[in-house]
Amino acid sequence: MGVTNGASLIEIDSQEEVEDPFLAFIDYARTVISPEEDDGEEGEGNKDPTEAAAEATGPGWGWVASRILKTCTAYSSGVTAAILLSDLSQAWHEQNKPGMSKKKPELIAQLKKSHRRRRLANTVTIDSIHEKNFLSMNSVLEAVIINADVLPGTNIFMLTLGDCWSSNTIDIYLHRRYYELVETPNGILGKGREVLLTGCYLRTAREGFGTPRLLPTEYLIILLDEDQDDDAILIAAQFCSDTFASVSLDAFNSGTSYSLYARIESIGPLESELKFSTAHRRQIVLVDGDGDRLKFILWGEQVIVANLLSVGSMLGIERPYISSLEESAVDGKDEFCLEYGSATHLYLFPATLQEERVCVALTQNQCQGSKLLGSGGVSQVTLPRDAEGSIDYSNYPFRTIITDIRDKTTGISLYGIVTDILCDDPNATGVVFSLKIEDTSGAIWAKLHFTSYWSLGRLGVGHVVYVSGLSCRVTNKNCLEVLWHEKDEKAAFVNLSCLPAFLTSSCLHKISTLSQISKHIKPAVNICRVKLDEIDQCHNIKTRLSHSLCGHFIDEESSSASSSHGGNLRCGFCRVSCTGNAGSEVVRTFDITITLADEETKLYAWCTGQSASAILQISPDEFYDLPEDDQLMYPSLENEWFLVTLSNSGRGNSGSGLGLSYETEATCWEITRALKI
Template sequence: MTDHEASDMELEREVLVIEEEEDPFLQFIDYAKSVLSPDKDYGDDRKGPSWSWIASRILRTCIAYSSGVTSAILLSDLFQAWHELNRSGAPKKQSECISQMKKKHKRAKLPNTVTIDSIYEKKFLSLNSVIEAVIIDTYILPGTNIYMLHLGDFWSSNTIDLYLHRRFYSLADPKYGVLKKGREVFLTGCRLRTATGGSGHARLLPTEYLVILLDEDQNDDAMLLLAQFCADCFSSISLDRVYQGVSYSLRARIESITSLEVQGKYGSLQRKQINLVDDDDVSSKFILWGEQVLLANLFSMGSTLALDRPFISSSTDSALETSEELCLEYGSATQLYMVPFIRHEEQVSVALTQNHHKGSKQSRALDPSQGVVVSQVSLPCNSQGSVDFSNCPFRSFVVDLREKMTGISLYGVVADIISNQESVLSVMIQDVTGAVWARLHFARSWSFGRLGLGHTIYITGLTCSVGTRKSLELRWVENDVGASFINISCLPALLNSSCLHKLSCLSDLSAEPAGTWICRVWLDQIQHCHVTTRLSHTSCGYFLDDGSSEDLKCNFCQRKCNAELARNFHLKITLADESGKLFAWCTGQTAVELLQITPDEFCELPEEEQIMYPSSLEHETFKVALVNCRKKVEGLKDHHDITAWEVTRAMKCE
């Protein structure tokens, strides 16, 4: 590399740094973090929210409020969500057994966990919610033979009663049952019966989806595991004996959890596949069908699952594409126990990269001889020994990536795209510290709308490892817990949320900077406006090649799309403001907003009116989002070599 090239790269890096310093979205995250984080001066030892949690929550709110958000809406939602997540309850009102168990409780909450206090507050409980409960008492409803569980949790001062499902009655026996005072259970698929009139308190209706937690350090639990679940193993299962009525009790480690969708004659059916490995390193599949997939919310990778009397079938009968002969299912007599995986924390040195990008004056004042500022943080490790960064208090940058990192979140722009498989897309993500390739694996195919070069994205749930070429590789799986992908440049709420953007002049874009820029412009030089309509794939918004082939294939997401076609505009137009002019292109709903007519309506106009139509829009004023899209996309013919700017959102100014 020549000195001239090196200086150009350094100049480009400095420009990116200055852009990030002025990014209102990042500034609002920092502001929200300062508001929500506890005041250390007053001795508060609670942890504040992580950078990625705040970013994800803000974007989730923007998606919910598509017409725009205010700082008050965002801060209110953040405060309420964080308060709910960290509710501690009133210890003086908690059961004595919960207070004692709380002292040694080290397990992290499951993703969908709700507290009993929140159930009473909201008077609502969704089916996929998880309740991590402790049994305070087991009793029979007076005058009936109905078993009830009186439940509490570690975070609530309230308690709630559950009508126990009859499949668990044998486990609630007063003498020999395991469902007794002090036992932890996980529940999901619960329905709430609210209190009405004089009927007393709210109660939980029976659910079939209950997992009993065991503690190997407790003698009774260790003896139960040894006596009931050590005689059988996967290799000892015989289909012939199963057909003769023999049942098995099996114990194995949860290796992974994957989601599948089965297409049937009358529609699709959800399916979860839990991959298990026993003590002999023999693997098997535990399959959940339909509503049973709710059970997967109770499992965590690395935990030990004990299955008493699972339904056993051949892989052929279960329509599984696997080399294994047998698979396990959740039958009517199946009982589930689990020894949860306790994630041990590891002291990780996090280079505070953001210190180098906070304020231009500070960036220039940094003394290189002082080295990079490093902070020690405790982060949990998963069952594979990878450090989980999903709750890291700081933002992650490309330069911070190392081997065996998981739960990574990145905020940056799309620098390149390669699409050569239907369900896999490779995206180069660039931030102020560098760029990295990420392989995105989808359940079926691309499902996040239009994505183009220069678009600002936020992605969570990335895993970093060293590949075969000894280089870092990022992997993302759509259905993994914590995985999300948000195209900020195309968010409908962006233009109407002044707290998350600032208005720029077109002259500010002369250096072709990265990121998403919001400008107030009018349409100019209409004589140079170029309007065409073309067929595009509705899932991803990319245009299709002109041709008469019966099987049309999308060049972007690599799937046949005959049934997913729509006619869209391809618009090239000049935008202007007081500071200058800019030639840009757009498609989809953005082009409809600018032209104020749909493609179908436009095509119905006579040819002369189509030619004259754009002139009626001259000097109309819009607020637009602009991104630089100069680089070509490999494998696509949708190039815009001359038109370097794309309008990703547009809104007419009244």
Template sequence: MSLVAEEFACFNGESAMEVDDTEEGEEDPFLAFVEYARSVLSPDDEDGGGDGGGDLDSKAEVSRPGWSWIAARILKTCIAYSSGVTAGILLSELSQAWSEQHRFGAPKKRPEIVNQLKKKHRRSKLPNTVTIDSVHEKNFITLSSVLEAVIVDIFVLPGTNIYMLTLGDFWSSNTIDLFMHRRYYELVDPSNEILKKGREIFLTGCYLRTAREGSGYPRLLPTEYLDQDDDAMLIAARFCSDSFSSVSLQQAQNGISYSLYARIESIGPLEAKGSFCNVQRKQVTLVDNEDKRLKFLLWGEQVLLANLLSVGSMLALDQPYITSSNDIAVETDSEICLEYGSATQLYLVPFVQHEEQVYISSSSSQIRHQGSRLSLTALTPTPRVSQVSLPCDSLGSIDFSSYPFRSFITDLTDKMTGFSLYGIVTDIHCERSAKKVIFYLGIEDTSGSILAKLHFVSSWYIHYKSSQILSIDKNVKSHFMVIDWLSSVHLRSLGRLSPGHSVFISGLSSNTSKKNRLEVSWFENQPGSSFINLSCLPALLNSSCLHKLSRLSDLSTEASCTYICRVRLDQVSQCHVNTDFAHSSCGRPAKLTPSGNLECSFCQCSCDSEVVRTLFLKIPVADETAKIFGWCSGPTAAEMLQISPDEFFELPEDEQFMYPSSLENECFVVALVNSKQPGYGRGHCIDLEDDAVSWEITRAQNVNNVG
């Protein structure tokens, strides 16, 4: 923290610009601050590797934050501090978050049995994993948290028949005791020797009995949601005789039990369906060694078990409950499904995380080589080349969530996961579909463009009609690809997007389609996923460390950034105000169709019962250097007019006409983006076809006595 205290006091725009020598970094203060924060948090690791030419130390990689982690944390802090942030706030939050995540300075005096296992431990943490140290520190654990623990000791509470497990983990110096659930007592039996010292187990759904005065120390209460990380001998002896093809529903109903062993192919999203609409359900797709597939279903509180599972791991199920797929309305090729029954026990053989070398250079676009998939001849000659080791999953996808540098569109290749993109929106519109909610979002950065295909979850209540899918020009030679995005993100956030806005997306993955086209996907419910519209962040206007004030004469239609300017309303007699109905879900205008129904111009859906009144404004703004026309809608228009849509609508017509004159010379700090795109203006109740009106005011804040 002392380093942060010294560094943030001297931060200013000039010092930030020195960190990033790329052209975009010089134009974008946000990018400059991200680079500055990197230099503060890891001053010895700037530019990715010493004096050049050598490999980056793999151990050093995990001790420094990646570009994406810093960018996402800065933006989340801006959301939390909506009134604005300072460099000090941001750097303090970053330092504290990084320290908590990696436990800097924590004593490393683990039990010896844990240290011995740690030498062979190559598996990465599950997404919801918490450490025993953090449980002791916070004296709290959530039900969805995962403990990846090692059994240090097994004992019986004196005077009782209650079994206790003393647990440690690979990241903590502390241990913690667990009251063992009685359904696992037979596993402790010395004749079985399944649960024994040195065995790895995975726990979720844990309650913590906190320490009180005179009552000792915290202990974990019994949980039935436990996986055992087991060995090959147990698997061979117990689970290799049965296969999916041998499972019979009739035999299961006659009392025959099965022990099955399979690979976890996928873990579906949380859902509620049919007559069980009040019960949560998760589907896990399993594949056995005969390439047969079955669904393993988790219901209600059982969905917590999914926190213990990971794609690519092997799962052994002892005595699963067998049910008919027709009875529970599951779409599957098999007549049966597996469920977690009262006698079911799970044994997990986690996927061992492999690593792959990714070569980077000191140029603005670092990724040039991934393992054996690309030739080294593809490297652009550069005086400094290095490499980092990144984890690789069972399908060969490389995890870029901890990649130290920013990823550019031109860097994207097949089988990348966890990467982020920062760029400018070039287009956004909806495709009508009978079963899906699909949006297309064009994004570009300095290296290329992408067309993002956004799929919203099927549980949306909005229904769509079919239409022709947008085609992609195969002759385009620029870096152009499709993003397949499944998301339940709120439609209003998407509705605020317009061409020219700056967006940050993390948690993306890429793969090559059957048509040999690179596709990128984003799942909102995946760990590390976020989607943030920087241009509409309320904190941006009051965070001088993330922007620099520009004059209106500095605005350039060629630049791709969000300008922050101090302006006054000038010649408001030329302004145009309109009130109309907007779709409450997204904030976009609702049009009256020939049939007399209201239809959202953005979502392309009927919205008769889901409309609110909103304002649309076109108004001249000026400073001492220039005057421009800007346009805005919704909350921003209401802020500039200093009146709500309903209040303005209730004014008599002559007062509506005269009202803007009362705002002459009112001063604002505004965020401006260049929104002029071919054909843009459709769906807005403002004529934007005039070339003079190409600037959208995405945010506005009234200020007093600004000259």
């Protein structure tokens, strides 16, 4: 079987991919973005397949899946294979641009060989700056100084910068606070020195004359190399005499300056908020060689400096500003904290990128396209490890299945079906739901931590979902705990069963018959072409109150009893009051049951929300306002044909007390999306 619209070249090797074209398209897209090496390459035949290991250099499975779903969300009317492949190729090209044919400076070529640190999150390449002619304030440049010269006839220093990923260079005017580091004969800001910069403004070329240049920025960090003797001497001479214990607020106020050297333990927002100011603040917790801790505070625009730092790196702070906790409005037992002052210089020994080889399960090689990593098969994949020892699966080449999940893992992406939902103790700190996800290998519970309230829209048992940004750890009870935090940068949650683009994107689905989906045992989005065989207007079309935030019905009888005692309408799913609460409005929606039919069989289903409105061709409020006789005489839509997404809402329903059982007691099939054809 092939996938339409350009994906027909896919060779499907596994039964699961035959049943789920979405998975097949992801594997196909990876081969297009990162084509397989030539099988005839010298030495290829000498590899031992059982010992083969692959560097995860191509796009990870999760990256491709997330990008496809992001495009589908943006284009609700549907996408083609050409649109998806173009978007994927462009995004991957910009993120990992190989460079132009122009020869790179030898300095850059040597630097790339020894580049062993993790690329920072907001890093942009110099090539991309030239291409887009744009640079945002929070972008990060990881650069090396090619030249440091004084502009002729001035006392202005200009640095020429290059990076490991670009063929182009770019000039930047050096901020005057750093002149003392370049004016001396042995100044540290010289040729070959690596630096990190942010907060840069781009001065574009005008009317075709000149070249783009970067204006001065205060936010520059000098990188040190532990393998270089000069850098080791600098640390010993400049930073080893002062410790946190030797710092005195009174001495600082009397004119004493300090140079401190410590490990970055954590980077995060301040625990307390300022009541008298709207300025943003970040705190970096530092630990010196004696084990003492001290906070380094960033204020206002300075917070973007945190983008240049990474946990586990060693930070040298020359001439920090020292303020009392009262002056900085910071809570803590210490007498003072450090701040990024006007004379402060920062030096960094970046944490070396740690990697670990992860064994690839035999089922992965057999079922998930190991051909992407070489014709000989792959038994191991090298993945990065963070400062806490957790392995980052963000760039794992294969789809992560539930049996792959292990202790100390982050960046996990799961694709599966929801089989149960539980609302954690509403009195607990934060908003937490537990979600049971099942794939072909098993099932696992994941704890979803929301920033304020449920924000995923309608989600029910039987819906197929994609979740990224999961992490896993072993609890004190020796159980695996899977966590998802909405606030995390890499966190994403997509309900494929309710995604409009799936109905109109033929490259991502195949149309099944009703008899085929009733036999499916593996998670997949079921798309069927059906006609409406029977709607009983007298009994099966009704409107009910729904919670707009989560899309679930409100138990009006219980709410009425509560209201009679002075209570409010309450959502049985997310257990919040639906009146007087921002984002928690009550809306009217349909609740209908219907018989669907195709050429082979019939199937009884129910639906609500958008799918019900699409089938009835009227909004719930309009239908509710009709006189009772008009409701009974509403035009019949029987024998009209629709393209629908069906979910088995009765599967695994354990009666979790979230108001799911009454939605599925009549039938186990839910129409989650519908489109008239």
